Amino acid sequence: MRKLVWRNLLRNKRRTLFTVVSLAVGVFLLCVLGALLQTFNPTETETSEKRIIVRHAVSLQFELPEAYWRRLETIDHVDAVSPITWFGGIYKDPRPENFFSQFATDPVTLLEVFQGAEIDEAASTAWLAERRSFIAGRRLAEKHGWQIGDEIFLQGEIYPVDMNLVLRGVFTYPADEAQENQVFFHRAYMEEALDNPGMVGTYWLRIDELENVSAVISAAEAMFENSDARVKAETEQAFAASFTEMLGNIEFLFGAIGLAVIVSVFFITANTMAMAVRERYSEISVLKTLGFGRRRVLGVVTAESTGIGLVGGAIGVLVAGVLIRTAAEGLSTMFPLFGAMTLRPSVALAGLSAALGLGFLSGFLPGYAMARRSVAEGLRKIA
Amino acid sequence: MSLPLKYSARSLLVRRATVLMTIGSIGFVVLVYLGVLSLAGGLTAAFSTSGDPAQVVVLRDGALSETSSFFSLDRGREVMTIPGVQRDSEGTLLAAGEVMILNNLARQDGTMSNVTFRGVAPESFRLRPQIRVVDGRTFQPGTAELIVGRRLAERFPGLALGSELTLGRLDFRVVGVFDSDGSSFDSEVWGAAGDLGAAFRRDGSYSSVLLRAGSPAEAEALVQRIAGDQRLKLRALTEQEYYARQTTATTRQFVYLARALAVIMAIGACFAAANTMYAAVSARTREIAALRVLGFKRRSILGAFLLEAALLGLLAGLLGGLLSLPLNSISTGTTNFVTFSEITFSLRTTPRALLGGVLLAVLTGVVGGLPPAWSAARKKIPEAMRA
Numbered sequence: 001m002r003k004l005v006w007r008n009l010l011r012n013k014r015r016t017l018f019t020v021v022s023l024a025v026g027v028f029l030l031c032v033l034g035a036l037l038q039t040f041n042p043t044e045t046e047t048s049e050k051r052i053i054v055r056h057a058v059s060l061q062f063e064l065p066e067a068y069w070r071r072l073e074t075i076d077h078v079d080a081v082s083p084i085t086w087f088g089g090i091y092k093d094p095r096p097e098n099f100f101s102q103f104a105t106d107p108v109t110l111l112e113v114f115q116g117a118e119i120d121e122a123a124s125t126a127w128l129a130e131r132r133s134f135i136a137g138r139r140l141a142e143k144h145g146w147q148i149g150d151e152i153f154l155q156g157e158i159y160p161v162d163m164n165l166v167l168r169g170v171f172t173y174p175a176d177e178a179q180e181n182q183v184f185f186h187r188a189y190m191e192e193a194l195d196n197p198g199m200v201g202t203y204w205l206r207i208d209e210l211e212n213v214s215a216v217i218s219a220a221e222a223m224f225e226n227s228d229a230r231v232k233a234e235t236e237q238a239f240a241a242s243f244t245e246m247l248g249n250i251e252f253l254f255g256a257i258g259l260a261v262i263v264s265v266f267f268i269t270a271n272t273m274a275m276a277v278r279e280r281y282s283e284i285s286v287l288k289t290l291g292f293g294r295r296r297v298l299g300v301v302t303a304e305s306t307g308i309g310l311v312g313g314a315i316g317v318l319v320a321g322v323l324i325r326t327a328a329e330g331l332s333t334m335f336p337l338f339g340a341m342t343l344r345p346s347v348a349l350a351g352l353s354a355a356l357g358l359g360f361l362s363g364f365l366p367g368y369a370m371a372r373r374s375v376a377e378g379l380r381k382i383a
Numbered sequence: 384m385s386l387p388l389k390y391s392a393r394s395l396l397v398r399r400a401t402v403l404m405t406i407g408s409i410g411f412v413v414l415v416y417l418g419v420l421s422l423a424g425g426l427t428a429a430f431s432t433s434g435d436p437a438q439v440v441v442l443r444d445g446a447l448s449e450t451s452s453f454f455s456l457d458r459g460r461e462v463m464t465i466p467g468v469q470r471d472s473e474g475t476l477l478a479a480g481e482v483m484i485l486n487n488l489a490r491q492d493g494t495m496s497n498v499t500f501r502g503v504a505p506e507s508f509r510l511r512p513q514i515r516v517v518d519g520r521t522f523q524p525g526t527a528e529l530i531v532g533r534r535l536a537e538r539f540p541g542l543a544l545g546s547e548l549t550l551g552r553l554d555f556r557v558v559g560v561f562d563s564d565g566s567s568f569d570s571e572v573w574g575a576a577g578d579l580g581a582a583f584r585r586d587g588s589y590s591s592v593l594l595r596a597g598s599p600a601e602a603e604a605l606v607q608r609i610a611g612d613q614r615l616k617l618r619a620l621t622e623q624e625y626y627a628r629q630t631t632a633t634t635r636q637f638v639y640l641a642r643a644l645a646v647i648m649a650i651g652a653c654f655a656a657a658n659t660m661y662a663a664v665s666a667r668t669r670e671i672a673a674l675r676v677l678g679f680k681r682r683s684i685l686g687a688f689l690l691e692a693a694l695l696g697l698l699a700g701l702l703g704g705l706l707s708l709p710l711n712s713i714s715t716g717t718t719n720f721v722t723f724s725e726i727t728f729s730l731r732t733t734p735r736a737l738l739g740g741v742l743l744a745v746l747t748g749v750v751g752g753l754p755p756a757w758s759a760a761r762k763k764i765p766e767a768m769r770a
Contacts, residue, residue: 014661018654025651029644058551058583059485059497060723061450094447158451160443160616228552228584232487245494246725248717253422257644260415264648267408268655271401275662 005303008276019272020312023358026265027316027351028323030258034347035324037254040244051113052205052213053239054220057230060086063199064229075219077212078205082109083187085201089154089163100140101182102154102163104190104201113204114184116175123148123169131189133168137180141170161193204236262354269312270362273305277366284370285378294371301367302360309359313352321348386679386687394691395698398663405659406699409747412648413703413740417732419641420739421710423634424731426717430630432566434623436599438510439606441592444616448629448722449483449590454617456480459589462617467605469595471509477595479507482580482588485724486550488539496718496725498539499571500529500550502579510593513566519544519559524575527582530559532569534727538716542572551582567626570716570727593622629721649747656751660692664759671759672767685760692752693745700744704737 009016054072056062063085072081087102107128111119119127119135127133136146146152146167154163165185173179191197207216213235220233234242244250277284284297321343328341395402441462446452463478470476482502487495501507505524508514522528531542536557541548547556555574563569580586596602602621609619664671671684716727 015658018658022651022654025647025654029647029651057487059487061485061497062583088451156445157447160445242495246496246718246723248496248715249492253419256418257415260411260418261648264408264411264415264652267404267411268651268658271404271408271655272658274404275401275658 004300005307008280008300008304009307012276015272015275016308019269019308020315022268023265023309023312023355024315024319026261026268026358027313027355028320029261030354031317031320031343031347031351032324033254033258033261034350035320035341035343037251038344038347039341040247040250049235049237050115050207050210050213051236052207052216052220052233053236054203054205054231054233055201055239057232060201062229063201064203064231066198066200068203068224068229068231069200071223072203072205072220075205075216075223077208077216079208080109080112080206082106082113082204083200083202084110084204085187085190085199086158087154087156087163087185087190088158089156091152091154103182103184104187105184106187107184110184110204113206115206117171117173117179119169119171126168130166130168131186132164132166134165134183134185135169135171136167136183138170138172139177139180140183141167146170159190159194161190163190163193205233262358266358266362269305269308269358270365272308273301273362274366276304277301277363277370281370281373281378285375288375289379298364298367298371301370302363305363305367306356306359309355309357309362310352312359313355316355317343317348317351320351385683386674388690391687391691391694394663394667394687395694398659398666401659401662402695405655405695406702408655409649409652409696409699409744410702410706412645412652412747413700413744414706415648416641416645416743417703417707417736417740418710418730419637419644420736421707421730421732422715422717423637423641424733424736425715425728426634426637426726427630428731429565429567429569429726429728430626432513432564433568434621434626435510436621436623437596437602438622439594439596439602439609439619440622440625441594441609441617441619442590444618446618449481450485450722450724452483452590453585453588455588458615458617459592462592462609462615463594465594465605465608465612467596467601467608469597475506477506477510479504479510479593480576480589481507481591481593482576482583482585483590483722484550484579484583484585485722488541490538490716490725491540496716497723498535498542499722499724500579501571501573502576502585503573504576507573507593510595511563511568513563514561514568515563516559517562519557521559521561522574524577527553527555527574527578528558529555529572529574530561531557531572532727533560533562534569534714534716535572535725536560537714538725538727550579551584553578553582555582565729567629567719567726570725629719632720633717633726645743649743652747653751656692656695656748657754659695660688660752660755661758663691664688664755667759668762668767671762672764675762675764675767681760685756688756688759689749689752692748692756694748695752696745696748697741699748700741703740703744704732707732707737707740 056064069081069083072078083106085104087104089102092098111124127135148167150167152165156162163185205216207213217233221231224231287297324341324343442449442452443454459480463476468476468478481504484500485497486500488498489495516530517533522530536542536544542557544557544560547554577586594605596605606619606621609615609617674684710730711732714727714729716725719726
């Protein structure tokens, strides 16, 4: 029985190979889509869940008064508060490969709030001491080849001032490498250049225990309920997710594409199996005459197609695993978001199951039709 | 002598089931390609009808969009009086100082997005003649009233006609819905600059000034004049260019995605086409030999099979194109990456994209059909006869 399946697979080697390849391409694509989709849902780490971001309730276009800093510190369960303002300047030119996050902050409180980031003692001291200094994430520093002491120039877009900064430290963020694509510099330097407007883009809060998150969020929002600048508070998770939300229904788009890929691949594998079964009509009739039941005939055909599905799926997942790792680096220059792209086991498993399901179905459907047809008719075809 | 087209076409009909499935697999490749491109097509259409080449947008120096631009009313008034700005028959300057505010609101599905609120001057309507109020009436300045772009009103429940909303310090009411022929203004909420400015404490500044020049050439001259004025510290560009820049930044991602998907899927589909054509060749081995005996050259056999594969691709391309047409009735929204605000648009498959999709399908068929056609042409007559 097993031999029969094996022999049939090898009977038209080219056809089997082609089908496996097209199936592999389909599964590869599904895996890549799945990995891409997951880059939109940021990694959950304990520290990022324990960070709360407070911003103006209207939108990020509006800033909060500097005076909120001290008031936020008085909320229970808040261990530290740091002002973080998105500078959004242009490095070199406005091309997407030169885009990265730039924040003006208070260096002392930043290190308290940005838990999870690691920076060595000497670098941190140097950074704290010098007004014009900045720190960069490891990935970003490597990408641009920055060395300690290098100067960078950020041309202001949102703010009408330019920042001339010098690198004093590189930080790592082992729990979430995507965090290593940012730059932080002294808020005092920017404020001075702007003639001290006393405004802050967002405040980051560090909470003592995870369970107090919602209490702090309510307290922060209630605190400024009746002031001119009402605030919206949310976890870093939710804050990051809000940007994905703005993009619209990405999940639906990717889902629709994935579905079309599956349908397309199904046509390919079903076609192959239909061909294979059709040309074997008389042979199957012989098998049935010899005493093979309908179920076994069907079993042989579906085993064959499921085998194709398994091999094609495995190749697709393997290639995706290897390529995604290498492609992520390349893609990150164009779309910084994709730098953290990896093939998670859940996505790989989904791809493999899709391939197995497709393989099974594409053999079962023609096989079922064939198993039911009359033996006499099939035998007549031999002559 | 080459084989007639009919031969290739009829041959496809013989193996109907197989051919249909192959057409299906390639057709879906084309569908994905066209589907993703229709997002780019819709966005381009929305922006291209927004900008007038004879008008000039003035922003703060260094700002790339109205979102991050603000400058004093005095500087705004100064730039309005620069020579080259048109006046109407009554002597009114065709210039509008506007305030742009982003406000986070909930979409129908509960997700949040930034909505553009544009505080406008009376002249703003004259500079954007495509805007027509289609439901309700226009706003009365000084009474905290708003009008909403048609698509936005459909997408954000809080912006439907008659609804009330608190913006900054004031309560506003939506009194009208406007249509702007699918342009990006359909994704905006308009109110009086004074009202919106007061609500958000932005009444001391403009985000942008829009100026009307006599012609596109005069608009270019006006741009140069403003750029050359060191005192103003303002940046000017034609309205057409302003929106074109937003288009490329936002559509680029969809174009890349469409191309990448199409290439990868087409590679997979090539093998499907090859399988089908190999089956066609092996079923017709004797027929091919007969044709050769009749005097048809190898070249003609190769040509006939390639044509058959190309026809297969063409049919698939047409199927994909046909399946993509209903997409044109779908309207959706995403974020404009330059202004960071919601832009709503209808999916649109352009003729150029359709042509590209069909070509992609034909190419897939031909590439997949080439090896089998080659093997058909090389068959030896005596062996093939015996098969």
